[in-house]
Each structure stands twice: as C-alpha cells, then as structure tokens.
Amino acid sequence: MNFRFNWKASFDFPYMGMFLPPVEQWQTFATSAEAAKDPWVRSPYKGAPTSRKQLEAYSKLMRGYGFHVLNYFNVTEFGTRVKGPEAVNKNIKEEDLWKNCTDFLYAKIADGILYNDNGSYYRTWGQAVVMDAGAKNYQNFLLEQAKRHIDYLPSSSGICIDRMDWLRYFNTRADDGISWYEGRPARSLFNSWKNLMDKIGPMMHDNDKVIFVNPMVSMRLDMMKQVDGIYSEHNEHGPGLNSSVFLGLCMPVCAWTWSESSLMPDPDYYMQRFLYLGVFPSAPVPDNNHEIRPGKFADTWYLKYGPLFKALNGRKWCLKPHAAAVVKNDAKANLFEVPGGYALAIVLADSNKTSTNIALNAKELGLSGKYSIDALLPGGESAVPVKSEMIKNTILLTVPLQSRCAVVRIRQ
Template identity: 40%
Template sequence: MGKSDAVLRAICKCVLMTFGILLFSCVDKDPQELTLHTSGLTLEFNAEGEISKAIFEKGQVEKALAGHSLLKGCVVTDVQLEKKSDDEIVFLKTVENSTSKQKFQLTETFRATENSIRWEVQIKDDGENWSTPIQTVLNYPVSENVKFWAPWADPRGDLSGGGTDNKEIANAIIGEGDLDDLMSWADPLEPIDVVDGLWHYGAPRYEYQNPGLLYCPFQGDVITIPMVSFWEEKDDIGLSLVLSPEDTLLDIDVRTTKEGELTFSRYNHRLGKGKELGFAMDIVPHQADWRSSLGWVVNRYENYFQPVNPLADQIAGTGAYSNSDVSFDVEKMKKMAFRVNWRASFDFPYMGMFAPPVDETTEWSSFVRFSNRGKVARKTTSMPIMQNYAKKMKDAGFYVLSYFNVTEFGTQIEYPRPESKRTKETPLWRDANDYLYENLADAILFSPEQQKAVLDKGIYSVKPGNPFFTWEKAIAVDPGVESYQNFLVEQAERTVEGIPDSFGICIDRMDWTRFYNHSTDDGVSWMGEQPVGSLFMSWMDIMEKIHPIFHDADKVIYVNNHVKRIEQLKYVDGIFDEFTYSGSALNAIAFLGNQKPTLGWMSTDKQLLPDPDQVIQKFIYMGVFPMAPFPGNDHSMRPSDLADKVYLDYGPLFDQMRGKKWVFEPHVVAITRGEAKVNLFKTNGGYSIPVMYAGTGEAVEVTVRKEGLVKEGLKVVAYYPGDEQPRVLGTSVKAGELKIETPIKRGCAMIKIEI
C-alpha cells in the first residue's frame, strides 16, 4: 500500500467516524469479495454489513436486493467484519438506543447452506430491561413482472376494514346474521401485485388499547407461516424470506410496500441484563411458484407439519361436534365420508375438570344445561358412560375425540372468592369456585391495569385488574403456571385411562394464547415496562408435558386453533377449526394442515347457499373436510334435505382426500386447456387432483409433471358429485408431461391416479 493510499484511507476513516459509523472498509479487505453462494443464488454484502445484491444463477439475473436488521428507535454506530470464509460472514455491530443512549451489541451471521442463505441475529445488552420492535428488512426491487405471495388467510387482506365486531362474531358462531363478508373467499394460491399492506402472524397482537377479546379468525390480513415470497414468472425465479419457527416467537407482523420493501417486526421481547437474544431466518431462492417456496419450509421444518401420530389420517373425513347419543344411519353417514365426532357432550362437571378424581361408580351433573320438555336440567354422566359412547362409535367404524381445554376453568366463577358452601362430606372437586381458589388461584389470568376496560354487550366483560371471564362464566387461566400444568397433566392421564376407546382429544379455545400474564415472568417477555408471561410460551410449555401422555398411548391431538401459527402445531396431529365457513379461516388451516388432516366448521345449511357446488369445491381444492350434517350437532350443521343431498353427492370426492399431503414440486400440475383451479395431493393409494371452479366448457386438459406419474398405463379415474361410480379418463404422454382429458360436471372433477 502506497503512502498516498494510506493517507486517503485515514481521511476516509475520519469522515466516516464523524457520522458515528466505523466501517470495515478500514480493514484491508475488498468489499467485492463479500459474497456467499447457495444453490441457485449468490448474495453480495456491502461495507455497512447489509445485503446489497442478489444474483440468480438461472439466467444470471441480477437484482439490487437490500437487507438489514435494526431495532426501532436505535442507530448503528460501528460495524466490524468479525469473520469471513467461503460459507460464512459475520458482522459485529454496535447499536445505540436513541433515548437512553445505552449501547449494545448486534451480531449478524450469514451462512451458506445447501439451498439457502441462513441469516442469524444475536442481540446482547448489559443495561436495564426494556423492549422495542426487532426488525428485519428486505427490499426486493419491484417491476411489472414481480409478484408477491404469502401463506395468507386472504390475499385481499382484511375486508372488514379493521376486524369484525363481536356482535357479528357471535351471530356467525351460532349461524345467524349476514355472513356474506365472512363467507367471501379468494384463492390464496394465486400471487398478487406487490402492495402496501400490514399482515399479522397468526392473529393481530394483543394491545392494551385493542385487546381483541373474543378473537375469531375472520380477518384476512393474517399469515400462517412467517414467510413472504417474491417471484418473476418471466425468468422463473423467486426469493423468500422465512423466519424460523424454532425461535422463541412472540408477536410478529410484516409490513409491505408497493416498492418491494418488507419489514418483519418482532414485539415484546425482553432486552437487557446481559441476556443474549437470538433469531434465525433463511433467504431462499426458488422457482416462480408457491409450491417451491412453501415446499422448502415444509421440508426444512418437517416436524411442525407432519402429524406426530400417523394414525391421525385414519380419522380423516367429514366430522361432527355433537352431544347426541341417538341412533343414526351408519351407512348414510359413511357415504358422506363421515369419520369423527369431537364430542360436544360437555360431560365434564365444569370446564377443566374433564375427568374428575372419582371411581367408576361416581356420577355427576354435566357442565351445560339442556332443555328437557321446557325445563332446564343437567345430564348425569360418569367415566364409564363416556367410555361406552366412544366404544359404540368405534364399533360402528367411527372415532371420538374427547373435549379438552388448557386455557379456561370452571363455571359460574365468582370474584373475589365467595364464601364456601361446601360441606365436609362434599369432595373439593365438586365446586368449581372452591377448587379454583384452593388449588389454582395463581393461574388466574387477570386483565392488566393498563388495559382499556371492555364491555362486549354481555358476551365478554372485563375490568382492569379483574379476571378475564368467558363462556358460562368460566375463567381464563394460564397453562404456563405450575399448579395448572400439574392439574392438566393429571386430567390428561385420567382421560386416557378412563376413556380408552376415545381416539384422542381436541383442544379448544386457543384464542387466549394471544394474551400476556402480568402476574408471571417467563424470562423472555416484556410489556408495559414490566416482565410478563406470554401465553404463547405457556402453550408450548404445556404441550411439551401433555403430548407424550396421549401420543405414548397411541392417541391423537387435534386443535381448534383460533390463532393460526405454525409453531403452535409442533405436537398437533390435526385441525378441527370452528370457523371454516369463513373463507379466511379455511385458507389458514389449509396452509397449516397441508400435511395433516384438517376439518372445518359449517354452522348451518344456509351456508351452502346460494351455490352449494362452489361452497364445497373450495374445501376440496384446499384439502379441507367440511363438517357433516349430523344429529345433535352443537352450533353446527344438522341434517336437512339440502345438507344431506349435498354431502351424499360429494361424499365420494371427500373420500379421495384421505391421507392428503400437498405436493410441492414447482409447476407440477396445471390446467393447459380450459379454465379451472387445480391442486395436487398425495393420498391413500395414489394421488388426487382436485379440479374445481371449472368454466363453462365440457372438459379441461390437466397436465401433470411429477416424476413417476409421467408414464403410460396409469389407472386414472374421475369422481363427480352425484355419481356413484368414477369414470375412467383418457391419458397421454407428450414431451415429458402427462396429459389427462378431464370432463367436467357441476364445475368440477376429482381425479384419482391409482398407484
């Protein structure tokens, strides 16, 4: 290095220092050498420790990609190149809190893997505890060729303009009111132009001024997996940013701009006291197809998508939520592809006490009142009665899921604690108030003092500092608290032992996992300038404890997941969603359950109108079984002439979805003549291809490009609504593609390729 060069470099260093930034350009290292390569993609980095360019191997397409990390309200004051090798680059950044002037360390590591660039962020602050949004920014340059996609509830965002109010929600749940907006559906597999938007991960986050009580998944501005994709069909290239579900994830949203900038913001993480906080994500190159990007995530994080117990596929089919033990037409229900009843018996004496600590001779009055010839009464039941029902259903070829709940307790709970009316001869478990205050009081979920008081027209009411109350005046509880965890473990063990012929459980009311417990400290969360406990963390903790009880007994775990987040499904075998008459809820569970059985709610046969074919076909296209019309269904569809006919007509098509696993090879299936929507599932005995929402033509051409299916001699048939037997379809192989000539009936066909 010459003397003049050294002087020039010293001057540059001084200039940069005046702006509070020390760049590693002071190091004897050419910035152009800062590149990482993975299959199909090279990334370049600049002196600020940021992504500055992407070069796609296919066609050597260059993009001025930009990416960096930041903490809101903070500035980077120093950047050092910590490490550089062929497969890893590490930047050490000093960051200053603009308010407190406290400085802390931000380390960003970029590592080349076989098929992605891994991006890891570590934050360490030795100061006092605090919190601010931790953000990841990626800017993909937009042109007319660029499309945007995510595993969203609705590509149109939130149609209600800020959520659905609780009166609408209540009416929807019981099947009344105007449901047009809720029933509206948009194809989530189609990309859109890049837009200005805000998308919530799983659900809108809980905030003091907007607590979102009685949250139901009717909003479209939700993504179900923390990822966003851009692609360009002209060059068949794409790029996704995928956050790791293995991280500690609290509240997240992603804001997008029509210029191509996306910002993931992580909320309520605790900084300070020397604790190191870390996050990981991947920049993934792929082809211009949602299957390519989503398939990468499913393969990389397989244990979040596959059922823990593969027996879950046995009960795949239409289902019920019935408290009825009356006789029903077994063969008729089998023709509707009916398989499972999530037992809405409410046999338990009160919420949470699902299997009381009793012997086989003890009976009790059930939780929910019912009408008996105009008089209010309660059903009497026992563990043997519940077991006998499960066995009867099993002997008939059906399955029972027992009711379970980890976030609510009791009935007619009073606060403050009332005077006990229990006698010495009465067991403690008989009275919900006594049991709660004696054993579980520290698990009560209180509304924080900072929260805006909410009165929801008698549906939910809460005052700051008081407990959250819920249905039948049960009380919300935190399953992360040790006392309630121990209680739930006992309940799980007694449920398995007492109802051996139940196939497992379905856990209700996951909407409470959005909340924070201001009376606990989970070690990671911070809200309202204090340590708190996230019920997201509580959910993960209790599932670690109870899932082995069911899985080791060869049972399955289903969930009614109001909050649509993939990491919450790590120990879950299937989804039974209460809101799937809503187009947004349907799309959300379809993405989350792309390798698991998914079953969705229908409140009333009115939801089949005005066009039953279109209503049912969106379920099949997304691989979701709709709820069947079944006797005694609780706030869900019961038998009627209309419902029975529709489900009998479509029963053979539903049957072809058993064992459904979405197929993710890019461009693997398409409609190459005519109009229709098409998907591809690996199913029991082969592959199923739903061809739905076809145009007015009499036939379409389906093209399949999957390896192993492009050959002559395959047995290919199609199932049609109203037809008892399938039709054999003609096929041909041309230019490495399987062509299937597919007649259309009532706008659809369900193709089955038998293997």
C-alpha cells in the first residue's frame, strides 16, 4: 500500500495535553482514571501503560521498518473530564500535580482557559476545556512538552497537531494589541497560534523533526508558516480538500479516510480524485482512530493504487506555464515535480478509453537531454512503456490507461 508514516493518535498519555509527563524514562504512566471513563477513550485507541522508553522504542522500531512516526500533539484542548475549581485537591504535592488534569489546570495553566461571554469555559470532546496558547503559563507548558518530545523521543519524526478549528475564537479576557471583537479589545487565537509556532517551529526543525497539522476549518495561509505538512480530517469533502491542496502546493497533504464507506459508490473515483490533486489518503491500519481499517474490500483498492501514490512521493505542484496538456481533452491531468523528474497523474478519462495523448512542453520542463518515460497503471504489477515522439519543443506521449487512469513517470 506504500504508506510512509503513522500519526500515533492513540491515547498513550495520561490525558489530553499531558503527552509526556515529568517522569523518568523507565517509569510507566497510564491513561488517568477519569480519562479512562470517557467513551472516546474506552476503545481500541486506549493504549496499555507505557513509558518514555517504550514510546522511543516504538518510533525506533518503525524507523527500522522504513516508516516514520508523528506523535500526537494538541495546543487548543486540555484535560479529560475536567471538573470545576471547587474539585481541586489543595493538599496534593507539587510533584504529583500532573497526575490529575483538574489539579494541574488550575494550579499551573489556568491563564490559558478560554471563557465564553457567560463566564463559562468552552467544552470540547472528552469533556476537555478549550485553551488559548497565547497565555504565558500555558504557552510555557506547551513549549516544555515540545522540548520533552525532542529530548525523550529522538527516533520520532515529529508531531501532528490536532484541532486547529478552535483558532477561529477570540479570548475577550486578553488583548493581543491587534484584534477587536464585539466592541472591545481581544486576543485572536490565530495570533496566539502564530506566536507559539514561531517558537515551537524552530525547536522542532533545528532537531530534524517536522510539524504536521489538522487544520479542519482554519484554512489560512498565515497559519502555515512553520508547518511541514497537512493531515486534515475534512479532506474527504470538496471545500476542505481544495483548501488543503492550495495551502499544500509545496508540502505533503494527507486525507482522513473515515471508513470503507468513504470509497463508495465508486472507489476508482475516490482514489483518482486524490491522485489528481496530489493528496495521500489514509491507509487501512488495525485500530485506526476513527479512520479506515483493514478488510478485504479496502485492502484491494489500496493495493491497486498504492504504487501510483508512491510515484507522487515528495511531489510539488508544477506551476510552469503550459507544461502539459491532454491533447483531445478526454481526461484530466496534473503534473507534479518529484525528486529526479516529474510525475503526471492522468485520471477520470472518458469511459472505455484505453489510452490518451499528452503533450509535454520540453523547453519549460528542461527535457532536452536524456530522460526516461514509463507509466504505472492501477492494479499493474510493474511499469509499462510509454510511446513518445519529440516534435520541435513538444514531447507527444501515447499513454496506456487502466480504469481510466495512469501515473506517468518522467525521469532525468
């Protein structure tokens, strides 16, 4: 299926936000008792008691197999089944505060709580509370969590930050010196994000780690400054997919695939839409966190298209003018720059078409010297030859198709 990384979105931490608690590398920690009561946690996503040493060993093992691990991270939600300040244990020792999300929240990072106009805080999944990463104490906590990730999990390839949708809110108890909301100064959580990411970004990148994000509805270019890739749970839908694509012209874009039903009623169309846009769908993996899981039907289609997606690995949209054209307009095509050359995705050709003609602009693409051209077809065991002819500055291709689709590899 040619998948490359695993977003480790399992509940292998005590509660939301406390991803790496302040314990020794051999010391185990488990999902907190309160968190374990939540329906979202009482599922295959809940891991067994683990430790820093075990988490690092998993990332190292996956690297040995040729895969990368992105650990779960979240900057807008904290806790699980958080209670009110009246429930705080005032007799708890400082070193034990982290064990209870309610105690830790009010003792250490209460400045980050986002309140609504009625004076109540916003609730989110698992009865967590919504947080503002622009608050000093909470931001320092997040930076410490990022530092622990770098120090404790060197074999992990980075983090994927969930739930950017909360960034569209305003904190009316703070002032960023820019925002004005409902007739008064406020702090936009978009600005809080930019302030935080200008610190976390260099930390991660200086240690050869990447940052992926789940932007959801926060599709803004200025939010992507420190971001290396997009993994959005809204990429099955047209608006979310198109927005992610144009934010990710030059970085990986991955699509959340909910279940086998996502492939219906036309699995070829589902896969070819992503090929056309250079987007990578989630592969079926056991115990996927509200995503597609293995099964005979799903596996068949992912195995059919996996090699074609592999050909797009490292792709950037080719934005050169008139670089490629479908001669008879009988299919859709999109050209990508990939390491070592180009990849041309040809999809959704007219019914019953077994081939199509493509014109490549040799001058724009710098294809004046030696190059090789072949094609990968859905379900094919190996690449097939592509007939080509140079006519002045145009390379005319006759590309075979299978299931109305092919990915042409142009290698220099």
